[in-house]
Amino acid sequence: MKKLSILLLVCTSLMAHSQKLKGLVNKDSLSKKVKTIAGGGSGTKLTNEEVIKGLKEALSVGTNKSADAGSKADGFYKNPLIFIPWPDEAKEMKEKLLSLGFEKKINEFEMSLNRAAEEASKKAAPVFLDAITNMSLQDGFKILKGNDTAATNYLRSATYEPLRQKFLPIVKEAIEKVKVTSYWNPLVTSYNKIPFVKKQNPDLEAYVTTKAINGLMLMIANEERNIRKNPAARVSEILKKVFGN
Numbered sequence: 495m496k497k498l499s500i501l502l503l504v505c506t507s508l509m510a511h512s513q514k515l516k517g518l519v520n521k522d523s524l525s526k527k528v529k530t531i532a533g534g535g536s537g538t539k540l541t542n543e544e545v546i547k548g549l550k551e552a553l554s555v556g557t558n559k560s561a562d563a564g565s566k567a568d569g570f571y572k573n574p575l576i577f578i579p580w581p582d583e584a585k586e587m588k589e590k591l592l593s594l595g596f597e598k599k600i601n602e603f604e605m606s607l608n609r610a611a612e613e614a615s616k617k618a619a620p621v622f623l624d625a626i627t628n629m630s631l632q633d634g635f636k637i638l639k640g641n642d643t644a645a646t647n648y649l650r651s652a653t654y655e656p657l658r659q660k661f662l663p664i665v666k667e668a669i670e671k672v673k674v675t676s677y678w679n680p681l682v683t684s685y686n687k688i689p690f691v692k693k694q695n696p697d698l699e700a701y702v703t704t705k706a707i708n709g710l711m712l713m714i715a716n717e718e719r720n721i722r723k724n725p726a727a728r729v730s731e732i733l734k735k736v737f738g739n
Contacts, residue, residue, distance in 0.1 A: 545634030548736025556717030557622040564615035571608035576709030578607045581696045603677040611706040613668035625653040646715040665703040
């Protein structure tokens with residue numbers, strides 16, 4: 495009976511010890527999980543406010559670089575990713591004019607569209623930065639842990655329409671400066687003289703505005719991807735802290 499009591503005492507002690515170890519392991523695992531979510535597992539915890547600040551900083555860096563690249567000569571015209579082509583709604587007009595030997599004039603018009611976007615890009619950064627600053631972003635961690643362009647995608651969905659409204663007059667001014675209509679008018683006049691064709695009058699201001707914003711957004715997304723993957727692209731302490739974990 496005495497041996498049985500001793501055996502039960504030993505078993506009880508071992509079970510208690512096992513439960514304690516299990517608790518410590520679970521606690522350690524939970525701690526590591528929290529650190530991974532909050533600071534990438536490096537031990538540096540991040541607050542949601544810091545993450546939001548880092549995401550906005552990444553977009554700001556991307557905006558400045560993209561606007562600078564887009565505003566240079568041939569920034570749009572010789573970049574196949576963001577080149578602005580002939581308006582798709584006037585595709586039949588282009589095909590007809592090409593058959594009539596207007597290729598040179600068509601190329602000049604397409605160049606003027608891209609020159610307008612390049613000119614507008616010179617004033618794009620403040621408009622985009624204002625949208626970024628005022629962007630309402632609640633769950634920074636969700637975007638941080640999202641895909642490589644999650645912040646840019648959120649910027650587009652949250653600010654696109656007000657951004658377009660603010661950017662439209664800048665594009666209108668750029669269109670007038672590079673004289674887009676002087677290249678367009680002879681083409682549309684010649685085309686509209688052709689019997690039985692549907693008269694063409696696309697809204698060039700809206701078209702260039704949309705294409706310019708989309709082009710800049712694409713470049714901002716590329717910069718965000720670079721910041722996420724390339725430590726050398728993290729040019730500030732907050733970027734290093736948020737994206738380096």
